[in-house]
Amino acid sequence: MLKKLSIKQKMIYWNALVVIVFAVTLVYLGADSLDEMLHEKKIQIKNLTESVAGIINSYIKLEKEGKLTHEEAYNSIKTAIYAARYDGDNYFFVGDLEMHQVINPKRPKDDGVVQTLPQYKQFVEIASRNKGGDYLSYKTTRAGSKEEFPKLTYLIPIPEWKWYVGTGIYIDDIEKQRNKIIVIDSLITIFICIFLMGGGIFLANFISKPLAFLVKELKTSSHTMEDKSNNLTTLSKNVGSSSKEQASSIQETAAAIAEVTSMIARTSALTQNSENLSSIINKQIDMGNHTVQKMVTAMASIQEASQKLSEIEHIIIKIEEKAKVINDIVNKTELLSLNASIESARAGEYGKGFAVVAEEVGNLAKSSGKSSDEIRDLLEQSRSNVKSILELTVARVAEGQNTTEEVSKIFTEIVHDINEIHIQLTQVTEATKEQEIGVKQISQAMNKIDQSAINNLKSAEESIISSHQILDISIDLKKIATATESIVFGEKIA
Template sequence: MLNKLSIKQKIIYWNIFIIILFTLTLIYLGNASINRLMDEKRTQLRNLSNALGAVVVQYIKLEKEGKLSHEEAVTRVKTTVNAARYDGDNYFFIGDYDMRQIVNPKRPKDDGVIQSSAQYKKFVEISLKNTGPEFLSYFTTKPGSTENFPKLTYLIPIPEWKWYIGTGIYIDDVDRAKNNNIIQLVTITTFITILLMFGGTKIANYISKPLSNLTNLLKESSDKMEEESTQLTKMSEDVGKSSNEQASSIQGTAAAISEVTSMIARTSTLTFNSEKLSQTINNRTEMGNTAVKDMVSAMEAIQEAGQKLSEIEAIIIQIENKAMIINDIVTKTELLSLNASIESARAGEHGKGFAVVAEEVGNLAKTSGKSSNEIRDLLNKSREKVKSILELTISRVTEGQSKTIEVSNIFDQIIIDVKEINTQMSQITEATKEQEIGVKQISEAMTKIDLSAINNLKSAESSIRSSSKVLEISHALKTISSKTEEIVLGQK
């Protein structure tokens, strides 16, 4: 039965089984959760009522101990009950055995008023039995509504004050929660059903379509293999013919490669000689570069000598300044000689000897002044000459130094280029040697190819036998593809 189903149908039936199983599980869990919800509500009512009952009992104890009067204890209980709330706006109430309402936060106007509703009679009956707390179900109106609703109340008798304390919940709130759970379960079941059916269909398509395509490809491959095996037989016969032609061509190629090998050996020798010549040029260029650097050092020494000339110019300027001081002394000496002549003229006969001395001093001062002026003129000419020589020397030295540095830079670049040429020549030499080795290997390979051509002829004969085996394999593939199609699409 299952063999007649395709993979897609098997997956879809399996998903339907999973959906049914999941739905039954959700129904069981939903019923359990609804029952658990009702039990939780009952437990909540019991715990909250017991807690408030314990508070009332505590106030009764304080009254018995005389710490509070009956009125004070009742007032505090009423205040506590009026303020107590849970789950939003749910409340507690108190009544007495005379069916009188003591506290009801929702109907404070009826406090102290006797109630005639049927549930109050049941409250009193339960309290008078004095058998302890008890649950009670009945119908009553909701605050703000005139319609009756089912309600569950938990009642605790307080025999000391002939009271009962109670609180309750409307069953329709629980029913509403049940309905919400049912809606959620139906929604989840529907969503999972759609997801499983859609996903199962998609997965089935993802599996069955590629497998279906695979079976088609297997059929096509087996048909093509059958055609190719026929062509392979023919090609094997052609390979046998071409192998003979290939052998003769390989022999001619081997002779040509031998000639190329001899030419590469000659090129290798010439390359080695070029490398040695490049090394010699490199050495001589480095020697020229050393000479140029020595020239640069000499030009720097000449520049230092020019700086010494500038120092001589400074010394000449100092001498000129000293000559100007001598000139000032000569001027003052002439002035003193003139004053001495005047004083000797005033002295008369007694000053004649002094006048002669004054005249000689004046003549000496004039001679010294003349010599001082000549020295200053010579110093000016010497300073200008030294300055012009210094400027010319600095100009020529700077120009020579610039040219020398330029030549040195050119030599540096030539050395770099020569080294690069030397490196390239070394690489060419190595490459030529490798080419020579490679050509020899090619020659050996051609010999092996010649042997392979002979072997190919033998292999062609083997290929003819193999092609017949391939034809048998193609028939086997066709059988396999048929069986795969039955697995994927089912038996037809």
């Protein structure tokens, strides 16, 4: 229901509701204000009566002290009560326990006269109890009127002079005061109602007219933004599709280049391994060549050793010659020993000692001859062995030397070929490394292009998202414009 109302109508209805609530509150407060005002009046007349009672007691005290006569005190009290007025025309009165009216500013002619009205009996009863002040409600006539009106009175006993003093207020005076306040409040309410209605209409027009213009502009802008966002979405989708195709092609190219790079890297690694193996083989061949050279040197040493064996053979021959000389000496010694034995035998008893020496020399000569024969046999055997070893060694050395020279020549040729292969492999490795570097640079460039294409694709996707968001914003703006329009002018029935 409220959605169908314009902002002006809503403000008018709202102001009317405020006025109604204010009026109801005013009526409620007016009904409650009577009790509140009556309570305030009761407190007021009590306080005022106590003040007047205090004045009376002060004059009575002066009389007791002898400062005033009874007549002077009475006249002073009468003067004070006649002068004491409140709320315009309200007054105080004094009576005694014998139902006489002592002082009454409104009816001075009745002072000293016994009163027969029923409320005076109630006044006497309250004063006779002498328990302090008390309230009394009753009905009585007004001055100049025969109609009775409800009245509220407050009395305080004056026991020293058997008096009571009091004052009262008419309840209808309070009602008149309340009605006066209600009238004033009603006028204020009417003024506020007129002010709120007029101000509401003015404020509604002041708000709704600019809002109407803004709503119109907002709807136009939302339509324009919607069209632009649709175009942007279409363009972003086209860019995104192209970017996807470009990214796919670049990824395939990058994959092919990566595969080529991998193959070149493997070739480079294999070439490097071949180069390393070539270097290792070259080093091993160098070591073999050095070994062959050492073998040649060793063969030369063996040949020198065979020469030494020849020299040993010559020494053994010389030893055999010396052994022959020893054998000759041994033979001669034996012969000499035999001759000595013969000569000792001839000498008889004198040649026995010499015969023993000759016998021992003969034994030594035999032993030496036997050892000489053994040495000769050993030398003969050694010479034969040395000669056979020497002949075999010479033959083997000659054969080994020839073989070593051939191996040395072959190793020299292999070293030369391996060096050539090593040089070529080095060149191939350098060329492969250059190719690998070039392909890596191409791969890096393709990766950058691929990254750029991915970024373009992301940008295109973000553009699509942004265009959708702009479209959503334009739709939201359109909804806001429609909602604002319904708020300003009320919801239109389709």
